[in-house]
Amino acid sequence: MTENVVIHIVDDEEPVRKSLAFLLSMSGHAVRVHDSATAFLGVAAGLRQACLITDLRMPDMSGVALLRRLRDAGQMLPAIVITGHGDVPMAVEAMKAGALDFIEKPFAEDVLLDAVGRAVAELHRHPRDGADTADVRQRLDQLSERERQVMRCVVAGLPNKTIAFELDISPRTVEVHRANVMAKMQARNLPELVRMVLLADDTIS
Known part of the structure; x- marks a missing residue:
C-alpha cells in the first residue's frame, strides 16, 4: 500500500523532523523533510503519490495557511496536522481547509502510524464514499x-x-x-x- 508513496514532513523544528522521519522510515515509509511551509510549496506542484504531515504553528506560514494554499492551487494532498494542546479550534479550521486528520501532542507512535495509514489509503479512495x-x-x-x-x-x-x-x-x-x-x-x-x-x-x- 505504501509503495511509491512519499510522506512529506513540514516542521520548523529539526528534532521533530528527525524524530518523525526516523519513525516513519523504520515503519517502511519513504520520507522527505521540509523546514518550512514555503520550502514545501516549492515542490508541491510536482507531487503525485504523496501525503503530508505538517505542524500547525510555524513562523513562516501556519499549517492552516499551507493547506489553504494547496487547496486553492489544486494541489491538495491527504494531510495530517500535528497540534499542541489548546490548538483544537485551529485544528478544526485545518480540517475545514482539507486536512484528513489532526493529532494532539504528545502522541503515541501508533497514533501517528495509524493516521499515516489512513492518509495513504485516501490516495486510493477518491471521491469519498x-x-x-x-x-x-x-x-x-x-x-x-x-x-x-x-x-x-x-x-x-x-x-x-x-x-x-x-x-x-x-x-x-x-x-x-x-x-x-x-x-x-x-x-x-x-x-x-x-x-x-x-x-x-x-x-x-
Whole structure:
C-alpha cells in the first residue's frame, strides 16, 4: 500500500523532523523533510503519490495557511496536522481547509502510524464514499438536542467547564453527555468525532 508513496514532513523544528522521519522510515515509509511551509510549496506542484504531515504553528506560514494554499492551487494532498494542546479550534479550521486528520501532542507512535495509514489509503479512495456520510448522519440523528449542543462545543475545542457555563449545566452533566456523544457517534477520539461532523456538514460553532 505504501509503495511509491512519499510522506512529506513540514516542521520548523529539526528534532521533530528527525524524530518523525526516523519513525516513519523504520515503519517502511519513504520520507522527505521540509523546514518550512514555503520550502514545501516549492515542490508541491510536482507531487503525485504523496501525503503530508505538517505542524500547525510555524513562523513562516501556519499549517492552516499551507493547506489553504494547496487547496486553492489544486494541489491538495491527504494531510495530517500535528497540534499542541489548546490548538483544537485551529485544528478544526485545518480540517475545514482539507486536512484528513489532526493529532494532539504528545502522541503515541501508533497514533501517528495509524493516521499515516489512513492518509495513504485516501490516495486510493477518491471521491469519498457517499455511504460514509449517510452512516454519520444516521448516528447524528440518534443524538438528543442537548447532546448535539455539547458535541458542537466539544468539536469547537471548549473545555468541559466552559461548556457547562455556556449551557448552564454542571460539569458532571457535560461529562455524561460527552460520553454519550462519543458512544452514539462511535468515535474513538476527538479527531475522529471532528472528521465525522465535518463529513456530515453539521453546524460547528
